[in-house]
Every structure is written in C-alpha cells, then in structure tokens.
Amino acid sequence: MSASSPLHRRGLIAAVSAAALAASVLAAVPATARPLENVMFDEMDSFTDTDFCGAGLTVEVDSTSKVHILFNSRKPGAAPYFKANVVADTVYTGPGGVVTEHVRIVDKDLRITDNGDGTMTILVLATGNAAVYDESGTAIARNPGQVSYEVLVDYGDDIADPSDDEFLEFLGEVKGSTGRSDDFCAAVLPILG
Template structure:
C-alpha cells in the first residue's frame, strides 16, 4: 500500500476495487462453507504517458503502469450480497533525467472483510488490502518499502452503486516509507 504522489496515476492502486464499487458491486472475504463463487475474472491494464505535478513538486516524469491479476465474485449466507476477492500485481515505472525508479506491488490482496446493510438503501463495506511493495532505484537497490495491511470503509448507495463516503479505518501495519521522499531523493530533487 504505497503512498502515492499527488497529480500522478497513483489512483490506479485501488482502481479494480474502485471500479467494482462504482459498478454497484462489493469486495470479497474468505469463503465460508456456504459460499458460492458465481464468476471468475482476469484483470489486465496498461498505461503510459507523462505524470503531471509528480509528488506535488512540478516534475513531469514519463511513466508506465501495468496491472495484472484475477478475482472472483461470490455470494455468502443468504446470497443477496455480492462479495469480491482480488489478487493483483502492479508495476509503476517513472523516468526523470535519465533515472528510472520502479515501484512493484506484488500479490496485493483486496477483499471484503465485512458488509453491513444499513437498511436505508446504503451498505457499509469494510475492505481489507494487504501486500508488500518495493521501490527500486536506477542502481537496482531498494529505496523504499511499503507493506502490511490497510482497512478501508466505504458507504455505498445500493441503487446507483456510487461511493458516498470512503475512509481509512486502519492504517498500515507494516513498513511505511515515504514514496515521494525516496524517489525525489534518488533523483536529487
């Protein structure tokens, strides 16, 4: 769960989760005995370009972004709610003044931890995200680490699938190196 520089493509870190939530779906938990998997899917996305205002300091490095993974949708209990489970790998590469940094988020797990029907047309979803990230400098050495788990709480409008509210309710339990500070230092900015 790396810290993301403002003004770049870092919103992608939660894009599969956010895309599913925006579509009116919820994210998954470990399958109990009465769970039924109703769909399996693959995730594959790539993007490249120039970041705007990288880390809020006005830099515009070129970037590539690649996401691969898979997930499944399942029902639990009475089967009225959809739960999701995803395992993804993200690789983000930034190049500035001939120096490249690569941020690797391997085997990130995103899943529903708890879903509550609020009885007012909204759901409260607690999602668990866990994994380990490493940022590698031009010399091949690790310049930042970011691993552990984070829990997010979303309030979702059932009728539209819109996320009404989002908050982090449990911060990272692991290493929390500052991505921007490490990259800017590596680039000598």
C-alpha cells in the same frame, strides 16, 4: 501498508478500476450464479506527469497490471463479496534517472452491513507490499502491511444485485497500517530529478 501513502493509493486505484470493470460485466450475469464473476485481465497505462509529487518535475509513467477479480455470493439474497488481487509494475522515468515500483495487493470485503436505508457499509481489508527500486535493483522504499477501511455504497433496488450499486463515500480507516510506510516522493525525487 498505510491507506494515506502514495504507494498504497496507487494500488487501491488499480483495485477500484478493476471493481468498476467487474461491475460493468456483472450487469449481464444472473444474480443466482456462484461465483458472480471470476475474471483475470492485464492493464497497461502510459502517461506524462508534469507535476510529479507536487515538485514541478516532468516524469514519464509506464505501468502494467495483472488483475484477478472474484465476486462471490455467500448466500441467496445477500450482498456478494468482492476480492481483487493486483500485481503492478510501474516504471518512472525522469530527467535524472529511472525507478521501478512493484506492488502486490489483495483487497477483499470482510463484512457487509445492510444499513436498512438502501445503503450498505463494507469493511474492506487491503493487504500487500509495495517496493521501489533504483536502477541498480536496490530497494529504496517499502510499504508492506495491511489496513482496513470502510466504504458506503448505495445498493439500489436489491442488495444481492451489484449491477446498480453506486459508491457513495469513503468512511475512513478502521485500522491503520501494520507495516512500515516509507515516503515514496522523498525516496524517488533525488533519483528522478
């Protein structure tokens, strides 16, 4: 799964929105609770993309996601670890046809390093599968595999309290995609257009 591919980026966006929700919920949770958060929820979104894949094509996008978030403290006084399981189905409807994308992703913190300056570097593993299907149900693009990447986070006053954490920067891929990475736009534009 390539972190730079459109298929993977949509999955990460879902996981990031889930993380934002978790952070807002965590503000009221005591720092000593184990796990800090264990929630499941569904999300739905619909919008019109007037420049789909940068091709000037207008496409209706309808998505549903099932998200499971686990935020767990491994030891007192240490940063809690985050894990999100996301299953998303998205239907793209263009003037020429319809395609459906099914994404299943797990994003989880592998290692958290306190940088000693009020920030922490988090090594994240993103693994899963994305597949795009035409109207007959035939797979036209796939993106399985995994990547690992690092992010920089300001942890505020207390590394063990995630309620005031602030994302600072995406530090880049540590390990690139281990799987095939089909070009989403190249696969769907001939059908949708």
